[in-house]
Amino acid sequence: MFWRVSFIIFSMRKFFSSITVGLFLLLFLLSGCQKNINGEQSGNQNVTDYYYLENKGSDTMVNLALYWAEEYQKLHPEVRISVTGGGSGTGISSLINNTVDLANASRQIKLEEIESANKNGVDPIEYVVARDAIAVIVHPGNPINRLTLQEVSDIYTGKIENWIQLGGEDRPIVRLSRETNSGTHVYFLEEVIRLGNAEDKTIFSANTLLLSSSEGIIAEVRANRNAIGYDGLGYITEEVKVLAIAREEGADYIFPTLNTVNENLYAISRDLFIYAPGTPPIFVQDYLDWIMTSEGQKIVTDLGFIPVK
Amino acid sequence: MKENQTRNFEKIITRTIQFSGYSSILFVLLILFFLLSEGTPALFDVKLSQLFSERWYPIEDYFGILPLILGSMVVTLGASLVAVPFGILTAVYIAEIAPKWLQEIMKPLVELLAGLPSVVLGFLGILVVSPFLRDTLNLPTGLTALTGSLLLGGIAIPTIVSISEDALNNVPDSYRHGSLALGLTRWQTIWGVTVPAAKSGILMAVMLGVGRTIGETMTVMMVTGNAPIMPTSLQALFMPIRTMTATIASEMGEVATGSPHYHVLFFIGMVLFLFTLLVNVIASNISSRKLKRSERILS
Numbered sequence: 001m002f003w004r005v006s007f008i009i010f011s012m013r014k015f016f017s018s019i020t021v022g023l024f025l026l027l028f029l030l031s032g033c034q035k036n037i038n039g040e041q042s043g044n045q046n047v048t049d050y051y052y053l054e055n056k057g058s059d060t061m062v063n064l065a066l067y068w069a070e071e072y073q074k075l076h077p078e079v080r081i082s083v084t085g086g087g088s089g090t091g092i093s094s095l096i097n098n099t100v101d102l103a104n105a106s107r108q109i110k111l112e113e114i115e116s117a118n119k120n121g122v123d124p125i126e127y128v129v130a131r132d133a134i135a136v137i138v139h140p141g142n143p144i145n146r147l148t149l150q151e152v153s154d155i156y157t158g159k160i161e162n163w164i165q166l167g168g169e170d171r172p173i174v175r176l177s178r179e180t181n182s183g184t185h186v187y188f189l190e191e192v193i194r195l196g197n198a199e200d201k202t203i204f205s206a207n208t209l210l211l212s213s214s215e216g217i218i219a220e221v222r223a224n225r226n227a228i229g230y231d232g233l234g235y236i237t238e239e240v241k242v243l244a245i246a247r248e249e250g251a252d253y254i255f256p257t258l259n260t261v262n263e264n265l266y267a268i269s270r271d272l273f274i275y276a277p278g279t280p281p282i283f284v285q286d287y288l289d290w291i292m293t294s295e296g297q298k299i300v301t302d303l304g305f306i307p308v309k
Numbered sequence: 310m311k312e313n314q315t316r317n318f319e320k321i322i323t324r325t326i327q328f329s330g331y332s333s334i335l336f337v338l339l340i341l342f343f344l345l346s347e348g349t350p351a352l353f354d355v356k357l358s359q360l361f362s363e364r365w366y367p368i369e370d371y372f373g374i375l376p377l378i379l380g381s382m383v384v385t386l387g388a389s390l391v392a393v394p395f396g397i398l399t400a401v402y403i404a405e406i407a408p409k410w411l412q413e414i415m416k417p418l419v420e421l422l423a424g425l426p427s428v429v430l431g432f433l434g435i436l437v438v439s440p441f442l443r444d445t446l447n448l449p450t451g452l453t454a455l456t457g458s459l460l461l462g463g464i465a466i467p468t469i470v471s472i473s474e475d476a477l478n479n480v481p482d483s484y485r486h487g488s489l490a491l492g493l494t495r496w497q498t499i500w501g502v503t504v505p506a507a508k509s510g511i512l513m514a515v516m517l518g519v520g521r522t523i524g525e526t527m528t529v530m531m532v533t534g535n536a537p538i539m540p541t542s543l544q545a546l547f548m549p550i551r552t553m554t555a556t557i558a559s560e561m562g563e564v565a566t567g568s569p570h571y572h573v574l575f576f577i578g579m580v581l582f583l584f585t586l587l588v589n590v591i592a593s594n595i596s597s598r599k600l601k602r603s604e605r606i607l608s
Contacts, residue, residue, distance in 0.1 A: 089563030096565055116565055172449040179535070180368045181563030203366050206376070209452055209534040209549050212559055216435075216531075223440055226449050 051283040053081045057091020057104035058183050059214065060132065060232040061272055065104055067299045068291055075290075079283055088183030095275050098122050101284055103275045106132065106183030106232070122277040129291050131306035133233040133256040133269040134184060134192075137218075137240040139225045144168045146244040146253040149267055153193050155228060158205030163226075175208040176217050176229035185210075187270050188230055230268075233261075234304035261306045272305065344582060348575035355569055360576070365537035365551065367560065367570045374577055376537045380454070380550040381584070383540045384529060387458025388465055388522040393515055395462070396469030397504075400511075403470070404477035405499050416474070423467030431531030434460045439532055446547065452534035454550040460528050465518035472517060476510020477503060509595050516592035523554075523584050530555035553577050 055065055062085035069081035091103035096117045109124055117124050136152055138144060144166055147155075154160045156175055164170045178185045194200035211217050214235040221229045222239045229240075233256050236242060244253035247267045260266040274291075276284065290296050297307035351360065355372045362373035403415050438459060439451030480503050488498040504511070534549025535556075557574050564571040 086562050093563055093565050113565070116568075174450040179559050180366070181560060186368065201369070203369055203371070206364065206366075206538050207536055207549070209450065209536045210551070210559075211535065212530060219435065220450070220452065224443065224450055 049078070051079045053079060053102065053284060053287065054100045055081055055102045055104065056084045056086060056094050056100045058088040058106040058272070059085040059178075060088075060106040060182075060184055060234070061104040061130075063234070064130065064272075064300065064303050064305060067303060068287075068296060071295070071299060072287055072290055076286075079287065081287070087179070087181035088186070089181035092275065095124060095277050096120055096122060098277050101276070101280070102288075103277075105273045105275060106270065107186045108271070108273060109275060117277070125276045125278065125280070127274045127276070127288055127291075128271045128308055129274050129288075130272040130297075130300040131261060131269060131308060132272050133261045133266055133306065134188060134230050135233050135236050135256050136228065136230050136243045136245060136268070137221050137236060138228050138243060139221060139223075140239065140241045141225050142168060142241060144243065145241075146246065148246045148249055148251075149192060149195060150248065152245070153195055153202075156188075156193050156204055156208060157202050158207060169225075171226045173228060174220075174224060174226040175205060176220055176227055177204060177208045177210055178214070178217065178231075179210045179212050184230070184232060188268075191270070192230075192268060232305075236304075258301070258306055269306070271308075341582075344575060344579055348572060348579040351569065351572035351576035354572050360573070363539045365556070367573070370569070372569070372573045374553075374573070374580070376539045377551055377553045377556050377577060378580060379540045379545075380533075380537070381523060381552040381554070381581075383454050383545050383550055384457045384461060384533065384552055385519060385522050387454060387546055388461035389515075389519055391459055391462030392465035392469055392518055392522070396466045396514070396518060397473055397511060399466070400470045400473035400477060400514075401499060401504065404474045405503060406495075416471075419467050419470045422463070423471070425464075427464060427525060427527040428531075430460050430463060431528045434528060434532035448547055450534060450549065452532055452549055454533055454540075454546050454548065457529045457533040457550070457552075458546070460532060461522040461525055464525055464528065465522050468521055469514045469518040472514035473507070473511045476507035476514065479510065480506045512595045513592050516588050516595065520585055520588040520592070523588065524581070526554040526558045530558055535559070553581050557581075 055069065062083065065083045069083050073079060073081060088105040088107050091100065091105055092109055092113055094100040095103040095109075096113060098120055109126065114124060136147065142163070144163065147166070151160065151166060155173055156177070160166065160173065162170065162172055177188070180186075189204065190196065190198075193204065194202055209220075211220065214231050217229040217231055218235065218237055218240060221227045222237075242255060244255045245267050246253045252265075254260050254266045256266045256269070261269045274288065276288070280288065292308075300307040351372075360372055361375050362371070363375050364371040364373045365376055399419070403412055403419075407415060434456055439453075439456050441451070442448060442453065442456055442459075443451030484502050484506055485498055488502045489495075493501065529552050533552065533555065535551045536549040537551040537556075538545070538548055540548075540550065557577055560570070561574055564574060
């Protein structure tokens with residue numbers, strides 16, 4: 001139960017953090033204006049050199065990246081980090097085009113992406129910065145409490161169309177997924193729908209609703225008794241029901257928690273990555289090193305993700 | 310000296326205005342060229358039979374754009390069904406029936422509606438319209454083509470109302486007076502004389518309204534569920550759907566420049582451009598059409 005309570009706190013913190021970030025931006029803009037005026041008045045000013053760091057990618061990781069950036073900037077005021085989301089695919093294509101310093105990705109970079117990066121003279125370097133579990137969620141009023149991986153796969157490929165087939169109510173199943181540019185989508189396709197089998201070419205049923213944000217999925221699952229969705233553990237709120245998942249028929253049904261993910265009991269968990277386009281400059285390397293310290297990893301835990309050791 | 314200066318000034322002004330005029334043509338041509346140069350390679354990257362197949366799942370190289378084209382058409386059709394009757398009737402009410410003071414309140418209100426950002430309508434859709442439709446029509450989900458149609462109808466209505474209303478106001482009062490003098494009722498005058506006289510203006514209003522709905526992105530992306538289901542019957546209106554605009558908007562950010570997926574997205578852009586072009590051509594044909602004999606006599 002601890003993690004459920006903690007998520008409320010996290011979501012509140014998330015809310016406040018967006019306010020803080022907004023205020024911070026405003027202050028930043030204002031201070032920028034101030035500086036200009038001062039500069040004109042006094043003419044000569046000892047201008048500090050700032051290091052600008054562009055960080056882009058996974059929406060799953062965007063809050064994590066924001067927290068990291070905020071904390072790190074407190075410790076190192078000379079570094080300015082701008083964090084944007086857009087999805088893992090977006091981050092990696094920016095990496096390929098060499099327009100970011102660090103790309104966040106909730107899935108591993110693909111071979112063909114490395115190839116096209118190499119073509120552009122970019123040699124991506126991979127860092128595993130945190131771990132995440134994907135929770136399968138339904139409406140709180142849905143009597144289903146647990147599913148096997150095979151059942152989840154059959155739901156999303158369209159083999160199972162009604163909750164009654166799983167022992168639930170007589171209701172059509174509405175499948176929800178993130179858009180195809182989301183790392184969570186790709187991970188779910190490979191590890192759940194295809195059950196980790198690389199030869200398998202099964203894809204999502206065409207009936208799957210593709211929503212552009214985690215919040216959109218939570219909102220629909222919260223309100224619709226027919227719906228099933230999946231999302232990163234860090235995004236799950238108390239208003240939806242998390243299902244226990246078994247790796248196979250007969251295996252234990254396990255809820256995603258910090259412990260079950262750390263001990264590798266929960267079936268749907270993954271690494272979260274940061275990619276750099278080639279050997280990073282020293283100030284970027286320092287930032288990456290800091291993320292791996294206990295201080296950086298504490299933020300991982302705070303946001304509902306699982307730290308790497 | 311002074312005269313010379315004025316003349317030079319005149320010349321500069323003329324050139325500036327001329328340049329602004331030509332620049333819009335230039336921009337359209339540049340955009341068209343860009344679209345064609347990025348979109349046509351799709352025809353070589355992807356087989357035609359594959360391009361017009363029924364499955365869209367680009368990350369595994371399924372590039373069937375048929376469900377997207379039909380999806381856009383279903384939503385647009387639904388939006389027209391909502392917006393055209395409602396819009397024209399509203400225009401008739403404002404122009405012909407409403408008392409002066411009400412006219413003066415309603416006109417700016419309708420125009421205010423036109424300025425509503427589509428994201429706001431999308432929010433309205435997610436929070437109000439979609440749950441309402443799910444519960445009242447007992448649908449599996451409220452994120453359907455119908456939800457998109459209703460909201461897009463809301464986007465098209467202000468356009469249709471304000472242009473139709475202008476057209477109705479341009480009908481000379483002598484028509485109305487003549488008709489009433491012949492003993493026709495108010496309703497017969499409106500339906501038999503005023504509206505037919507403003508027909509071309511009203512048709513243009515409809516086409517422009519429809520044009521807006523085809524290109525609308527944000528609202529449909531938020532409320533239609535974005536599932537690339539092939540619409541096969543009218544039933545499709547009550548199911549989720551994926552439009553061309555939503556596809557481009559949500560996938561453009563992720564594609565690697567120059568990949569088949571990238572070119573196909575531009576190809577979809579070309580199709581979309583073709584659609585809006587078609588609508589605009591029809592609209593301008595209506596407005597510049599030669600008047601029929603009967604209409605000439607009437608005017």
